[in-house]
Amino acid sequence: MPQTARQPLRSPASHSSGRPFALRLHLVALVLAVLLPALAFAAAAAWDAVRGRVAAEEARLMETARALAAAIDSHIAGHMAALTVLAASPGENAEALAALARNTGRAFGGWVVIFDRGGAPVLHTNPQGGAMHTGVLGPGGALGPGGGGRWVEQVFFTGRPVVTDLARGRVSGQMVAFVLVPMLREGVVWRVAGMPLLPARLSQLLASRGLDGRGAAALTDGQGAFIGHSRQDEDLVGRLRPPRPERELGPQGILQGRSLADGSAIRTAYHAVASAPGWLVWVNEPEAIFREAMRRALLRLGGGAALALLLGLALAAALTRRLLRPVEALVARAEAVAEGRTTPDEAPEAPPARVSEFERLRRAVAAAEAALREGEQELRRVQRIGRVGGFMIDFRTGESRRSAEYMDLLGAPAESSPGSYATWLAHVHPQDRARAAAYFESVMAPGATQTDYAQDYRVLTPFGTRWVSARAEIERDAEGRVLRMIGAHVDVTALKQAEQALRDSEERLRLALEAAELGAWEVDLRQGHAVRTPRMLEILGFGSEAQFGAYPSWRDRLHPEDRERLTVAVEQVRRGESERYRVEYRFLRPDGQWRWVESHGQAVERDPETGEALRLIGTTQDVTARREAEDRQKLLSREVDHRAKNALAVVQAALRLTPRDDPAAFAKAIEGRVMALARAHTLLALGKWKGAQLREVLEGELAPFLGAAGPAARCSGPKLALSPAAVQAVAMTCHELATNAAKHGALASPTGRLEISWSVEEGAGGSQLHLCWAESGGPPPAAAPMRRGFGTSLIEATVVRQLGGRIATDWPSEGLLWQAWLPLSRVQAAG
Structure with missing residues (x-):
């Protein structure tokens, strides 16, 4: 068929007002669109990492301050323990007391001062003090305008040890702080013993922790005066710390200055x-350390981001060249044909593409050119419907045509026979075959x-299963009979895989939220509308979203102490002052329960003009159990502290009241009582300080x-849990009775027998x-002993005064019979 002359066609772009961008620029823009958000998120993560690094440095600095404060506490505790031992010594022998005071002072590199009630020193062991200065007593018994020995008066008044602030001693003439301890006689303070805390020793303690020359440590008293410095600068001692703009300081913190x-x-x-109330340990380091x-961190993270961006652009450029080669060949062929420089048959073939989509495009162009030769009308309809895997079936003549792309989608050669209905159905996946047919x-x-x-x-191909979206138009005659079907098959495998991946992702998210017992929510701040997951509704005690009402009416159920904190956090995110928030608050459920919840939220959509948040999303978790565990832990810590102090008081009383005329007996008695106390505390620790069984306490002692092969002992009685206070009292009582029995009673003979029994009796005053x-x-x-020893006094003190019970003691011919009646409410563990 002869060809007709063709006129060159003008590019449609010549009619447009703007110059179109090349595909290369679009690909680069696509790469940047993918990389830049990732880099933005990476920058946010990097900033969090930088802040975490600074927080770690501050935590290290705070840990150093905490360790130094503990070292100062230990140093003061040593002085206080030594003075407590001195205070417990008999005061009748003045020479012995003075010798013990001198030894105590030398042991700590200082001296000992003993004051009378008027604040005057009656004993001073400072070998370098010289004559005693005169003048009005200042703080801590030192010279100065501080107010007449108020520290000494405080010890006489309260009967408690005191650590004074820094002052200049009347006798030593040195700037020191003092540890003052009451000296008791018949339970009344009759003297006060004191020992100095030397700034030089305190400075050595501060320097011993080693700050690597990067900073310094200092110690100030309650008035803000320097008591010690890690650089051991004596000129700083006594100088006031410069005032700071902060309000009252807490027990610990971080400052900049x-x-x-x-x-x-x-x-x-x-x-x-x-x-030492008011004393503070200060540890500083140059701000340059934190900036460095x-x-x-910023250099490392910034360098990595820049390298990633350059690498991404380089890969994009390389990929662009690879993608554009076949496209440019197709464009050149199309322009040559369109402008009449050659015919489709004479135009050079475009080389095969390595990208499957472009390869399919190349083959589709070839099929389109063939279809153009057979009928331009059919080709235009195929192009209008989809131009991908085109087909046409004429039910009147039985003619069937399928494009090369259609055959390629099935994995069949382009020149192969289109096949019949049965052939098409055989290519359909067995699970979809019945539905498709x-x-x-x-x-x-x-x-x-x-x-x-x-x-x-889905269709079965030699290369695997592919998803096909079949779209077509059906031509019918006036009676509705089918004449022709013309349409296209589109490969939607990638779309179906993306949909499946999205469903899988949503399922994984759902499983993760369920595993963490998290409730999720979303709030539209414009409409006041909120959507919450079933777990979220379960946490807050609601059965449906409709019970909540419009956002933020549910805030009325927040605890008054937490409402403002959550409101401020949400407002900061809404106004753009913060990207996200984390708040713990209490929520009143409809059933009347207060539940602790932890809420995380962030803005996901903002007004482009004002920057205010339009939508918030977040998660909520019920942390009531964790908060209750934390409260129990705090309570347990206070209980342990209280028990430790009680134990020290008992040991101190044992040291003070046990006869000292026989050192070996004294040591053995003290050791036995301390071990009894230790066994009681071991049982309490095993029971998490909730108490212990009476049988375990008795058998342990x-x-x-x-x-x-020695004496035998038997315990009998009902199961009874003792309170922590009663465990210590019963243990010490049992130890004293057993000690007496080992010396004079049944436990002193191999044939001895001991029966311990108990029961709960009802009386007029309640259960006992x-x-x-x-x-x-x-x-x-x-016969009954004429003298009351420490053991008898201890038993009466614990059973009668501490537990509110009564005692009966008899000495029949068989041996000692000792009985006690204790109020059950005072000894039985709660719960």
Whole structure:
């Protein structure tokens, strides 16, 4: 067929007002669109990492301050313990007391001063003090205008040890702080013993922790005066710390300021000294250390981001060249044909593309050119419908045509026979075959009026399973009979995989939220509308979203103490002052329960003009159990502290009241009582300080006195849990009775027998624990002792005064019979 002359065609772009961008620029823009958000998120993560690094440096600085404060506390505790021992010494022998005071002072590198009630020193062991200065007593018994020995008066008044602030001593003439301890006589303070805290020793303690020359540590008293410095600068002692703009300081914290030495920026951590009210340990390091940490982290993260961006652009450029080669060849061929420089048959073939989509495009162009030669009208309809895998079926003649792309989608050669209905159905995936056939037959059924054909199904190819979206138009005659079907098959495998991946992602998110017991929510701040997951509704005690009402009416259920904190956090995110928030608050459920919840939220959509948040999303978790566990832990810590102090008080009383005329006996008695106390505390620790069983307490205290072939002891009675206070009291009582029995009673003889029984009795005053100690088989008991020893005093103090019980003691011929009646409410563990 002869060809006709063709006129060059003008590019459609010549009619447009703007110049179109090349595909290369679009690909680069696509790469940047993918990389830049990722880099933005990476920058946010980097900033969080930088702030975490600075927080770690501040935590290290605070840990140093905390360790130094603990060291100062230990140093003060040593002085206080030594003075307590001195205060417990008998005061009748003045020379012995003075010798003990001198030894105590030398042991700590200082001296000891003993004051009378008028604040005058009656004993001073400072060998370098010289004559005693005169003048009005200042703080801590030192010279100055501080107000007449108020520290000494405070000890006389309260009977408690005191750590004074810094002052100049009247006798030593040195700037020191003092540890003052009451000296008791018959339970009344009759003297006060004191020992100095030397600034030089305190400075050594501060310097011993080693700050690597990067900073310094200092110690100030309650008036803000320097008591010690890690650089051991004596000129600083007594100088007041410069006032700071902060309000009252807490027990610990981090401050920023300027160095006293050179005015450089520093960051300071401070921590209170527990045993000296008002005393603070200060540890500072140059601000340059923190800036350097931030700079290094930012350099590393910034360099990595720049490298990633350059690498991404380089890969994009390389990929662009690879993608554009076949496209440019196709464009050149199309322009040559369109402008009449050559015919489709004479134009050079475009080289095969390595990208499957472009390869399919190349083959589709070839098929389109072939179809153009057979019929331009059919080709235009195929192009209008989809131009991908085009097909045409003429039901009148049985003719069937399928494009090369259609055959390629099935993995069949382009020149192969289109096949029949049965061939098409054989290519359909078995799981979709019945559905696809039923839909096809329903559309083609006589009397049907449908003209649009659309269904998705999978097909089997030599290269695997592919998803196909079939779209077509159906031509019918006046009676509704099908004449022709013309349409296209589109490969939607990637779309189906993306949909499946989205469903899988949503399922993983759902499983993750369920595993963490998190509730999720979303709030539209414009409409006041909120959407919450079922777990969120369950946490807050609601059955449906409708019970909540419009946002933020549910805030009325917040605890009054938490409402403002949550409101401020949400407002900061809404106004753009913060990207996200994390708040713990209490929520009143409809059933009347207060629940602790932890809420995380962030803005996901903002007004482009004002920057205010339009939508918030977040998660909520019920943390009531965790908060209750934390409260229990705090309560347990206070209980342990209280028990430790009680134990120290008992040990101190034992040291003070045990006779000292026989050192060996004194040591043995003290050791036994301390071990009894330790065993009681071991049982309490095993029971998490909630108490212990009476049988375990008794058997534990008797075990050290029983041998393999020695005396026998038996405990009998109902199961009874003792309170923590009663455990210590019963343990000490049992130890004193067992000690006496080991010396004079049933436990002193191999044939001895000890029966311990208890029961709960009802009386006029309520339930009582009746405890009976019966000895037999030991040496014949003597008459009742004429002198009350420490053991008898301790038993009466614990049973009668501490537990509110009463005692009955008899000495029948069989052996000691000791009984006690204790109010059950005072000894039984709660719960």
